[in-house]
Amino acid sequence: MDTMNDINSDIQKAVMADYKYGFVTDIEADAAPKGLNEEIIRFISVKKNEPEWMLEWRLKAYRHWLNMEEPSWANLKHPPIDYQDIIYYSAPKQKVKPGSLDEIDPELRRTFEKLGISLEEQKRLSGVAVDAVVDSVSIGTTFKAQLAELGIIFCSMSEAIQEHPELVRKYLGSVVPATDNYFAALNSAVFTDGSFCYIPEGVRCPMELSTYFRINAENTGQFERTLIVAEPGSYVSYLEGCTAPMRDENQLHAAVVELVAQERGEIKYSTVQNWYPGDKQGNGGIYNFVTKRGICKGDHAKISWTQVETGSAITWKYPSVILKGDHSVGEFYSVALTNHYQQADTGTKMMHIGKNTRSRIVSKGISAGFSNNSYRGLVQVGKNAANARNFSQCDSLLLGDKCGAHTFPYIEVKNNTGVVEHEATTSKIGEDQLFYCNQRGIDTETAVALIINGFAREVMNQLPMEFAVEAQKLLAISLEGSVG
Amino acid sequence: MNTQYYQDHFTRLQAATRPGHLHARREEAFRDFSRLGIPTTRNEEWKYTRISGLFNKEWHLPLLQEKTITENDLHAVRLPGYETASELVFVNGFFSFALSNIRSESLTVLPLEEAAANGYSDIVSAHFGHSSGYIKDGIHALNTAFTEGGVFIHLRKTKHEKQPVYIYHLTTAEHEPGFTQPRSLVYLGEQAEMQLVETSMCLGQQDSLNSQVIEIVLEEAAVLEYYKIQHDHDNASQVNTTHIRQIGKSYSHTVTLSLNGNMVRNNLNVVLEASHSEAHLYGLYFPKGKSHIDNHTIVDNRVPHCESNELYKGILDEQGTGVFNGKIFVRQPAQKTNAFQSNKNVLLSDTAAINTKPQLEIFADDVKCSHGCTVGRLSEEGLFYLQSRGIPEKTAQSMLLHGFAEDVLEKIKLEPIRRYADALVAARLEYDIV
Numbered sequence: 001m002d003t004m005n006d007i008n009s010d011i012q013k014a015v016m017a018d019y020k021y022g023f024v025t026d027i028e029a030d031a032a033p034k035g036l037n038e039e040i041i042r043f044i045s046v047k048k049n050e051p052e053w054m055l056e057w058r059l060k061a062y063r064h065w066l067n068m069e070e071p072s073w074a075n076l077k078h079p080p081i082d083y084q085d086i087i088y089y090s091a092p093k094q095k096v097k098p099g100s101l102d103e104i105d106p107e108l109r110r111t112f113e114k115l116g117i118s119l120e121e122q123k124r125l126s127g128v129a130v131d132a133v134v135d136s137v138s139i140g141t142t143f144k145a146q147l148a149e150l151g152i153i154f155c156s157m158s159e160a161i162q163e164h165p166e167l168v169r170k171y172l173g174s175v176v177p178a179t180d181n182y183f184a185a186l187n188s189a190v191f192t193d194g195s196f197c198y199i200p201e202g203v204r205c206p207m208e209l210s211t212y213f214r215i216n217a218e219n220t221g222q223f224e225r226t227l228i229v230a231e232p233g234s235y236v237s238y239l240e241g242c243t244a245p246m247r248d249e250n251q252l253h254a255a256v257v258e259l260v261a262q263e264r265g266e267i268k269y270s271t272v273q274n275w276y277p278g279d280k281q282g283n284g285g286i287y288n289f290v291t292k293r294g295i296c297k298g299d300h301a302k303i304s305w306t307q308v309e310t311g312s313a314i315t316w317k318y319p320s321v322i323l324k325g326d327h328s329v330g331e332f333y334s335v336a337l338t339n340h341y342q343q344a345d346t347g348t349k350m351m352h353i354g355k356n357t358r359s360r361i362v363s364k365g366i367s368a369g370f371s372n373n374s375y376r377g378l379v380q381v382g383k384n385a386a387n388a389r390n391f392s393q394c395d396s397l398l399l400g401d402k403c404g405a406h407t408f409p410y411i412e413v414k415n416n417t418g419v420v421e422h423e424a425t426t427s428k429i430g431e432d433q434l435f436y437c438n439q440r441g442i443d444t445e446t447a448v449a450l451i452i453n454g455f456a457r458e459v460m461n462q463l464p465m466e467f468a469v470e471a472q473k474l475l476a477i478s479l480e481g482s483v484g
Numbered sequence: 485m486n487t488q489y490y491q492d493h494f495t496r497l498q499a500a501t502r503p504g505h506l507h508a509r510r511e512e513a514f515r516d517f518s519r520l521g522i523p524t525t526r527n528e529e530w531k532y533t534r535i536s537g538l539f540n541k542e543w544h545l546p547l548l549q550e551k552t553i554t555e556n557d558l559h560a561v562r563l564p565g566y567e568t569a570s571e572l573v574f575v576n577g578f579f580s581f582a583l584s585n586i587r588s589e590s591l592t593v594l595p596l597e598e599a600a601a602n603g604y605s606d607i608v609s610a611h612f613g614h615s616s617g618y619i620k621d622g623i624h625a626l627n628t629a630f631t632e633g634g635v636f637i638h639l640r641k642t643k644h645e646k647q648p649v650y651i652y653h654l655t656t657a658e659h660e661p662g663f664t665q666p667r668s669l670v671y672l673g674e675q676a677e678m679q680l681v682e683t684s685m686c687l688g689q690q691d692s693l694n695s696q697v698i699e700i701v702l703e704e705a706a707v708l709e710y711y712k713i714q715h716d717h718d719n720a721s722q723v724n725t726t727h728i729r730q731i732g733k734s735y736s737h738t739v740t741l742s743l744n745g746n747m748v749r750n751n752l753n754v755v756l757e758a759s760h761s762e763a764h765l766y767g768l769y770f771p772k773g774k775s776h777i778d779n780h781t782i783v784d785n786r787v788p789h790c791e792s793n794e795l796y797k798g799i800l801d802e803q804g805t806g807v808f809n810g811k812i813f814v815r816q817p818a819q820k821t822n823a824f825q826s827n828k829n830v831l832l833s834d835t836a837a838i839n840t841k842p843q844l845e846i847f848a849d850d851v852k853c854s855h856g857c858t859v860g861r862l863s864e865e866g867l868f869y870l871q872s873r874g875i876p877e878k879t880a881q882s883m884l885l886h887g888f889a890e891d892v893l894e895k896i897k898l899e900p901i902r903r904y905a906d907a908l909v910a911a912r913l914e915y916d917i918v
Contacts, residue, residue: 073528381859383834398849401816407844412532413859416831420859422842428849 263298282341285313
């Protein structure tokens with residue numbers, strides 16, 4: 001067992017490695033005072049030069065939010081959040097919109113380079129249009145012209161409100177109503193920016209659309225709002241990825257993502273999330289309370305969520321699909337990794353309403369250190385959802401005896417033609433598996449990486465190429481060779 | 485609900501009984517009840533079972549046993565195999581020595597109050613009310629608060645002979661709705677082996693609600709087989725808590741068969757507190773009409789090297805609804821735990837519904853835990869296969885469902901009860917066992 005202990009201490013070292021992406025970009029921010037009240041909301045609305053209806057919408061959400069209670073049902077523990085101690089608006093100081101990448105603040109450019117995702121590289125090599133969001137305001141959108149030729153709208157939410165108000169007004173809040181839940185209501189009241197994407201009828205978006213989120217200025221909650229609309233027969237693949245600099249204080253992030261897929265429309269939404277998870281003692285880190293929901297409005301529509309969650313002190317996130325159209329398809333693929341004192345309560349909801357709808361859930365939870373990882377899912381088959389089909393699989397891997405893995409699957413079936421299957425397992429990396437690798441000359445650390453990658457493979461395979469590479473790196477960084 | 489009514493009854497009860505352990509626990513429980521009230525669907529444990537509706541009715545708590553039940557009444561509801569079993573009878577929640585029949589020398593049956601006051605006070609104070617730590621709702625607290633006429637059952641070493649014990653809960657409910665709250669504590673000493681069968685029956689035509697709690701403690705090398713048969717009237721409801729605590733290396737094996745009833749809620753907890761203990765939990769629920777059957781189970785692994793196996797199957801017909809919630813806890817010290825759980829459901833009508841939630845909470849890494857859950861209908865291929873061999877569709881369906889149910893029914897090791905249960909299910913399927 002001595003060698004095992006040595007190995008374990010090596011692993012401890014690797015596991016306890018510092019957060020590699022913790023640094024602060026020095027950009028002057030144009031911020032609102034701390035706190036939340038109607039004045040702040042008006043301030044945000046004025047700052048963003050918004051029309052009257054938008055302000056009304058925000059205020060309505062805010063007034064509703066005042067009467068709501070923070071949810072406490074999740075398997076999470078955190079000190080109470082002081083909503084008055086947060087800056088709700090902070091924009092990097094940039095008066096003129098950049099026409100090209102060269103006009104972007106060099107400091108900011110270096111931030112991206114440090115993250116290994118330089119815009120030029122992306123632009124040149126992978127053909128990805130990047131809408132980079134630093135602290136709530138979109139600062140660079142590439143490939144816009146190419147997309148515009150096809151009639152695709154891909155811009156920041158603020159821009160969309162100015163230039164396509166009819167679309168925003170029609171779809172904003174149509175999937176996640178302003179009053180949906182505590183964090184969605186908060187987001188509706190104070191969201192500062194986000195991405196808007198509109199794919200017209202019959203268009204297949206020729207490239208992966210991507211937004212890099214990055215939380216920057218101190219004490220700023222990030223309230224992103226993303227809306228993607230796929231008109232009949234269209235297709236889009238959207239990537240969202242995030243890293244955040246090191247912080248002492250907890251930061252609140254309450255984003256809302258809405259997807260609308262019309263008849264035969266298809267949306268593939270992928271996320272890699274690696275925000276600051278707090279230090280090894282569990283201090284600091286991002287609180288990530290996200291509402292993500294898509295609706296398959298028309299027949300044969302398809303929405304697919306893929307997520308790789310390695311960051312954040314707290315993750316509260318349930319990307320859902322409302323399967324309203326007949327023959328519509330919902331998918332959810334997730335890898336959630338928690339280490340140190342991270343807590344994740346994540347999963348999905350599949351609501352089968354239309355006939356002949358299908359859904360598939362694959363969730364892989366990996367817990368290490370003192371962390372807790374929960375899968376919470378709902379599969380609902382309504383009365384009229386004839387021939388609904390669901391398959392769910394939730395596997396948990398425990399690395400160490402101080403962490404926890406939990407599954408809370410809710411299955412509600414009201415139609416006798418529905419077929420729903422759910423299975424879950426919990427296990428650790430077997431010593432026999434490690435021994436097998438060792439004996440073939442693979443050292444323990446590599447072997448563990450191998451096994452974890454194998455464990456998560458089913459989900460990783462769903463990621464677009466550009467992301468899969470980064471996601472694998474992230475898993476490796478967060479968990480190099482942990483052994484239970 | 486009229487809380488004053490319960491308050492008045494409680495004051496009367498406390499005034500009439502001697503101070504002591506039970507007295508104190510009742511006091512505490514009534515405070516819990518006043519604080520918690522009857523659970524609503526906002527309570528996670530009661531999300532799918534709207535029990536509060538039952539409490540809108542003005543129930544009449546029975547006063548101490550009126551002698552209304554005769555030997556003939558009892559005989560009408562006796563389960564097969566009773567001739568060799570010890571029979572314990574509760575009438576309106578109060579244990580009746582007159583109707584009971586103890587046929588084993590190793591078995592001691594005492595009023596709970598007497599056990600608490602005399603020779604068994606240590607056991608009673610250590611184990612009575614342990615379930616309150618797991619089930620924290622007003623209904624459970626109300627039962628504890630109204631612990632009266634309960635019974636303490638002690639089985640000593642049985643030399644590898646399983647002792648059958650049948651418990652009947654009879655509710656009269658002839659002229660007014662009957663609300664009964666039986667309570668018992670069962671203690672299986674070292675190497676004691678018991679086959680416990682429990683059923684409840686409402687004899688009158690009025691609505692009834694039987695809220696019962698049974699706590700069972702297993703010592704070293706004890707063996708418990710526990711069979712619960714629920715097949716009451718359409719207007720008879722139950723909230724049924726069974727709390728098994730395995731404090732010595734022991735074996736428990738439970739089968740819960742839920743057929744008829746208005747609203748049936750079962751809480752089954754198994755707490756594994758000694759290494760190398762084993763627990764098997766099986767259940768079959770088959771609601772028809774407007775029945776609602778809710779099974780909540782907890783397997784709490786607190787020590788290393790325990791094993792549990794759980795299989796619950798449901799057939800849901802007509803407007804029947806079912807709920808299954810199976811929790812498996814694996815505490816941090818409970819390394820090398822093997823825990824398996826499976827829940828399978830068949831919906832026969834488009835008005836039936838099932839809500840299921842298998843739940844794992846695991847804090848130890850060196851474990852093997854899995855759960856599976858399915859909801860579906862009968863396989864077309866299976867039906868076609870049988871039909872193509874000249875078997876009518878209705879019969880083919882019954883055959884397949886009987887086979888589906890058999891997985892659970894065959895786990896009943898007490899032969900007369902197994903045959904009886906099999907016949908009940910077959911009758912429900914309108915199927916003749918060949």
